[in-house]
Amino acid sequence: MVTIEIQTQTTHHSQYSTIFKKAKRPVTLKFEDVVYKIKTKEGGILKKKSKSEEKTILKGVTGMVLPGEVLAMLGPSGSGKTTLLTALGGRLGGQISGSITYNGKPFSNQMKRNTGFVTQDDVLYPHLTVTETLVFTALLRLPNTLTKQEKVTHAESVITQLGLTRCKNSIVGSPYLRGVSGGERKRVSIGQEMLINPSLLFLDEPTSGLDSTTAHRIVSILWELANGGRTVVMTIHQPSSSLFYMFHKVLLLSEGCPLYFGKGEEAMDYFARIGYAPSVPMNPSDFLLDLANGVVSNDSHEDPAVIKQTLVSAFRTNLAGRLKAELHEIDGDDHEGLEDKQYFTQWTTTWWQQFSVLLRRGVKERRHESFSGIKIGQVLVVAFVSGLIWWHSDISHLQEQMGLFFFYAAFWGSLPLLEAIYTFPQERMMLEKERSSGMYRLSSYFIARTVSDLPMELALPTIFVTITYWMAGFKPTAGNFLGTLNVVLLCVLVSQGLGLAIGALVVDQKSASMLGTVIMLSFTLVSGYMVQNIPSFIDWTKYLSVSMYTYKLLLVSQYKATDTYPCGTGDACLIGEFPSIKPIGLGGQVFSVVAMAIMLLGYRFVAYIALMRVGKTIK
Template sequence: MSRVSDNNAEDVEARTCKMKFQTEPTLPIYLKFTDVTYKVIIKGMTSCEERDILNGITGAVNPGEVLALMGPSGSGKTTLLNLLGGRLIQSTVGGSITYNDQPYSKFLKSRIGFVTEDDVLFPHLTVEETLMYAARLRLPKVLTRQQKEKRAVDVIYELGLERCQDTMIGGSFVRGVSGGERKRVCIGNEIIINPSLLFLDEPTSGLDSTTALRTIQTLQDIAEVGKTVITTIHQPSSRLFHKFDKLILLGKEFLLDLANGNLTDISVPSELEDKVQMENSETETGNGKPPPAVVHEYLVEAYESRVADTEKKKLMAPLPLDDELKSKVSSSKRQWGASWWQQYCILFCRGIKERKHDYFSWLRITQVLSTAIILGLLWWQSDSKTIRGRQDQAGWLFFIAVFWGFFPVFTAIFTFPQERAMLGKERAADMYRLSAYFLARTTSDLPLDLILPVLFLLVVYFMAGLRLSASHFFLSMLTVFLCIVAAQGLGLAIGATLMDLKRATTLASVTVMTFMLAGGYFVKKVPVFISWIRYMSFNYHTYKLLLKVQYQDIMPTVNGIKTDSGLKEVGALVAMIFGYRFLAYLSLRKMQLHCEA
C-alpha cells in the first residue's frame, strides 16, 4: 500500500515540476517563409552543375503550432529545416525568411532549440549529467548554478526520464538507455533553455510506433505552452499525422499508398480517378494504377486552385506584434550562458568525466603494464658500469622515447574528428566559445595522460636497474611527460587539419616513422641535406634528455650522442607542445568560420 502511495507522490511531483517548467513565459516568435529557394553547385571533372534543392517553398507557423515537413528521402526536408533554423549559408538562399517580421540574427541562437536526426551525445555521461552540463552552459548568466541544476531536474521529470537519470547514455560499445530515452534526452538538451523555436529532424526515426507517438505527443505539449515547433518526418502513421497542426509536402511527395497506386486500400478523389482512366485509355495499360507523374500533377493543381491563394493571404496578414518583440529578435548581440572561465571549467570537468572510462579501460591498462613487464624482464637489472651495458640501456631508453611518442599521437588523432558532430552541434547553439572548448579539451587530457606513464615507469624503471635516486626517476618521468604532450600535440594538429581518420592515420604513420628513424639511435650520421628532420623529431629530443638524466655525470657521450645541458631539447619539446596545438586551433577556427560563412 505504501509503495502505491509513493508512486502516486512521485507522479504528483513530476506533474508539478512539468507544470512549473511549462508555464514559464516564452518569447513568441512567428516564423514566415516565402518562395524559399536553395541551390548547390556540384563540381564535376570538367564543369560545375547547379542543382535545385528547394524551389519556391512558402509557409508559416505560429506559437502554439506544430508544423510537419513531410517528404521522401532526398526531398529537401533537412535542408529546409536547417535554413529555417539559421544553420545554412545564407548567401545561396533565395526568397524571404522572417522571425517576427525580422531577418535572422545572432540573438536567435539563444532562442532556438535544434534536435538533429542523429543523437549526438557523450556515451559515458549519465542522463542527469548530460542535462546538468547543458543547463550550466546554456542557461542565462543571471541564474545561479543551483537554479540551473534545478531546471535540469525539472526537464528530467517533464520528459519522464527520472527512472533512467543515473544511467549512462551509451553508444556502439557501451550499454545505455533505450532509443526513445536517447531521443528524449536530445529534446531535453534543447527545451532546457525554454526556446521560442524548436526544430527537430526526424524525431521518430528508428522508434517503434508507441514510442514515436509518445514523442510527437511531447512535441504537441511543448507547442501548447507558446512555442513554435517545426519537425521533419518521413512516413508517419495516421495517429501521428493527426497530431500536426500544419503540413508541408516536399519533393514530389505522392502521399504514401496513393503514390504506389494501391487504389483498393484508400479513397481516391473523383478528379484523380478521371485522370487515371484517361491516362490508362491513352496508354492502353488498363491496370487502374495512377502513374507518379499524374499524381504529382494532380496534387500541384489541387494546391494551386484550392489552397495557395488562401495561404498566401494569411502570410500577408499583419502579425499581432509590438515594437518590443520585433526589436528583441533583431538584436545582433550574442547571449552566452556562462563567462569564458566558467565555460572552460565546465568543459574541463565534462571532459575528464567522459574520457576517464576510455583512459582507464582494462584493455589500455593491460597494454601498458604488459609492455612494462616485458621490457623490465628483457633489460632485467642491466649494467650501467660497462660500455656494453650502457649501449643496451641506450636501446631501452630509445624504446621509451618511441613508445611514449607513438602511443599519444594515434590516440590524439581521433580527438577532433570523433567530436566534430558534437562540436558543430554545440557551437551552432552558442553553448561556448571555441577557445574555451579547445583549451579545456587539450588540458583535461593532461591529468589522465600522466597516470599510466607513472605506472609504466614504476614497473620498468626499477626492473631495468637504472639509477636509483628520486631526482633521476622524477627527471625521467618529466622527460617522458614532455614527450607525451608534444606527441599528443602532433596528433591533435593532424586530426584537426584533415578531419578524416584514414588520411590522418596515414600521414601520422609516415611522420612518426620518419621521426623514429631520425631519432638518433638507428642512424648516427645523418646526411646534411636531411639532418634538419631530427630537430623536428620529439623522439630525438626525448632520447637525448633520457641519456642526459642517466649518464651526464658519468661520461659526456653515450652511444654517439653528447649529453649536454639539455636546455635546447627542453626548449624544442616545449615549442612543439605549443606550436602543434596552435596549428590545431587555427585548423578548428578555419573549419568553424567556413561552417558559419
C-alpha cells in the same frame, strides 16, 4: 528563517514549471521562395577532368508557422526536408536565397539563443546518466541570473515533465552500450533544448526508429509544447494516421518542390479536388508520400515524372498565390521580447564556469576509458617486459642502455599520438551541435578537453618510467631519474598535441591514423639512433622530429660528456666520444627544450584553429 527558505524554493519550482509550459517570446516563422543550391563534382580516376555542376536542392519553398502551431514536413528521402529544416534553423551555409524571417527579422545571435534544434541522431554522451546529461546542459545553457541549485532544479523539473523519472539514474547508452530506450533517449534530446524554454523548436525525424506508441508519445509532447505558445517545426517520414491529424500544418516536398502547404486535415480534400484521390481508404501520410514519388495507384501506368510536374503546377496555380498573400497579411512582427539584448548578446555563463563544467563532464564521461583495466594492464605488461629485457644493463652495456632510451622515445611518441588522433573526430558531432547552439566558447571546451586527459596521460608514462628505470639499472639518483621522467612526460605532451592537430585537420579517422603513423615513423627514423649519418639533403628533417629531441634529452639526462665507459681491457673512454653518441652530441639541451616547447604550443594552436571550422560561434 527555515520557513522563508522553503517558501523561496517552492516559488522557484513553480517558476520552472511555468517556464516549461509557456513560451516567453512567441515567434512567427515565415519563409518565402527559399532556394538552395550546391555544387557537385563529377569525375573519377579514369576521367582527366572533373566537372563542377550546380544542383538545386530547394526550389522556391514558401510557408509560415505561427506560435502554437506544429508544422510537419513530409516527403520521400532526398526531397529536401532536412535541408529546409536546417535552413530555417539558421544552420545552413552556402548559396541560399529567398526570405526567412523570425518576427519579421533575419536570423541573429538573439534568435539563436531562443531556438532549440533536435537532430535526427541523438548526439549524447553514452556514459552519462539522464540526470547528468540534463544537469550539465542546464549549467552551461541557463543564464547566471539563476543560481547553480536553481539550474539543477530546473533540469529535474524537465526530467519530471518529460516522463524520464524512472530512468533518470540510468546511463544514456549508445548502439554499442546498453542504456535507456530509443524513445527515452529522444526525450532526453528534446529535454536538452527545452531547458532554455525556446520559442522556436526544430526537430529532424523525432520519431525515426521508434514504435508507434513511443512515436505517439513524442508527438504528443511536441503538441503540448506548441500549445504553450511555441512554434514547432519538424520533419517526419511516414507518420501514422493518428499522428498525421495532430499536425496543425503540413508541407509536402518532392525533389525540393512544394506539392502542398496547409492544414493537415485539409490535405486529402485538396488532392481530391485536383483529381488525385486514393482508390481505397488509407493512411493520409502514405498517400501523400506516394504522390511525392509520382505514384497514383499500384495499377497506374502514368509516368511518375509527369505526375510530379502536374502536382507542382497545381500547387503554383491553386495554393502558391493564396499562401503568399496570407504570408504578407498576417503580422507576426509585434513580439518585442526577442530583442532583450541584455539577455541574448552575452554568453550565458562565464569562461571559468564553462571550463569547470566541461572539465567535470569530460572526466565523468571518459573515466571508463582513461582508467580502463585493459589500458593500464597493457602499459604495465610492456613496462615489466622492457625492464626484464634491459635488466641491470650497466654502463658497460652503453649501446643497450641507449636502446632503451630510443624505445622510450618511440613508444611514448607513438602511443599518445595515436590515442589523441581520435579525440576530436569522435566528438565532432557533439562539438558541432553544442557550438551551433552557442552553449560555450571554443577556448573553454578546448582547454577543458585537454586538461581532463592529463591525469591519465601523465600517470601511465610515470608508472612506466618508474618501473623500467630502476629495473634497467640506470643511475640511482633522484636528479637523473626526475630528468628522465620529465623528458618522457614532455614527449607525451608534444606527441599528444600533434595527434590533436592531425585529428582536427583530417576528419576521416582512418586517414588521420595512417597519416599520424607515417609522420611518427619518419620522426623515429631521423631521431639519431637507427641512422647517425643522414644525407645532407634530408638532414634538416630531424629538426622537426619530436623523437630526435626526446632521444637527445634522454641521453643528456643520464650521461655527461666527461663520463667514461669501459671500452677495452682495463681502458676507459669518454661517453662523449662513443660512436653512437658523438654525432648526436650531449650539448644543446636548452635548444632541444625550447624546440619541444614550441611544438607543444604550436600543435595545439593548429588544432584549435582547425576546430574553429566546426559549428558557429556566437560572439
